[in-house]
Amino acid sequence: MTEIVLFHSVLGLRPGVLETAEQWRAAGHAVHVPDLYGGAVFDGYDEAFEFLDKYGGQGELLRRTDAAVDGVRPGVVYAGYSNGVISVVHLVTSRPGALGALSFHGSVPVRAVGAELWPSSVPVQVHEAELDPFREDDANREFAETVSASGASYHYYGYPGVSAHLFADSSLTSEYDRQAAETMHGRALEFIAACEDRGR
Template sequence: MTEIVLFHSVLGLRPGVLQAADQWRAAGHVVHVPDLYGGAVFDDYDEAFEFLAKYGGQAELLRRTDAAVDGVRPDVVYAGYSNGVISVVHLAASRPGARGALAFHGSVPVRAVDADLWPSAVPVQVHEAELDPFRDDEANREFAETVSSSGASYHYFSYPDVAAHLFADPSLTGEYDAAAAAAMHGRALEFIAACEDRGR
């Protein structure tokens, strides 16, 4: 059993995130799914980013991230969808004891959360659509180099011919890709199991 904290995307705590958490619970894991938006959920990215800016931007996002793990044990796997990866990188870099980090739909450099180094004991798995409209190759490269230079394990998975961003959320009409989502969740479960073995 692994304990996991799963953070939602800029669109809020959508059904796709909750379904992922249920899959991991069915596999025997404990999953926390914080709602950093207080119930607000969006279908439109522009509206979601506007909401995020109004409530205080990244500074407030990270404050709520820290509050969300208050009382949660430190030896967990952090996972995040899209904008939730900011929370993942922040916690893995600043809160000692993490077992692993899962970045779904992109990654961010550690300097984006005012960190300099990646913990050598925290393996990383990144997933992203090959044709993701939000894809940032420079950010991915910088994050990969920082993780790898620390000595931590780093694996990047690109999903060929997938042009959507949140392709793993079945509630997003026009973005969901069942095959890519299944592959992503399968790889994530293998990663989580490996993190569990490391903790024994």
Template sequence: MTEVVLFHHAQGLTRGVAAFADELRAAGHTVHTPDLFEGRTFDSLDEGQGYVERLGFGEITERGVRAAERLPRDAVYAGFSLGVLPAQKLAQTRAGARGALLFHACIPVPEFGTAWPDHVPVQVHAKESDPFFAEDLDAARALVSGRAAAEMFLYPGEQHLFADNSLPSHDPEAATLLLQRTVEFLSRT
């Protein structure tokens, strides 16, 4: 059993994010889903991004870090899109991190002021033609390049939040494969 801290995307802690967490729980893992938006959810990505821009990306990241302070250190940090900010920062900088699962986004490693820890495995999952992920692709390639415990999976298509089953962008086939790969990753950490 692995402790997982799963951060939501810019539309908030949606039913789809909660359902994904439940799938991981059903596989035997303990999953924490901090709500970085204090109960707010948004009907569109644009609305959610507007809220995030008002708060600031730094504030979102720090809300995630503060939420993790109450949780076990030996966790795998996971995030959907916006949630990759706190997930990647914690995996990269918090002692005891067991791994990182970066869904739909990847931040350049230098952003958090330290090299990626060699002992922290990572997976990056995104659609190959996702216009949002296009700006993160170089960072993802740099993160996984030359690391034995690093993998990047690119799925056919362009949907951004394809693993959230409560959104129109949901792709059941790709989401099932992402979930399978996630469960396999967690079984190894």
């Protein structure tokens, strides 16, 4: 069993994220799914980013991230959907003991959370739609270079022909791509299993 903390996207704790958590629990893992928005959930990105700005932006997001893992033991895998990757990068670079990092729907440079280095002991898996409208190649490249320079394992998976951002969120009918999502979750479960082996 691996302990995992899964962070939601800018759209809030949607049912699709909870479904991912249930899939991982069914595979025998313990999964924490913090609600950093206090129940607020959105269907559109504009209103979600407006909400994020009003409640304090990234600074408040990271404060709530730290509060969410207070009491969670070291030796966990951090995972995040889209904007939740910011929480993942923050915790891996500021909280010792992570077993791995799963970055769904993009990645961010470590400097985005005020860090400089990536721990050499924390492997990374990044998943992103090839035609993601929010894709930032420079950010992806910088993150990849930082992780690789540390000596940590880094794997990037692009999903050819997929144009939706949150393609793995089954509750977003306009974006969900079942085949890509199933492939992503299969790869993620293999990664989690490998992290579990390393943590023994």
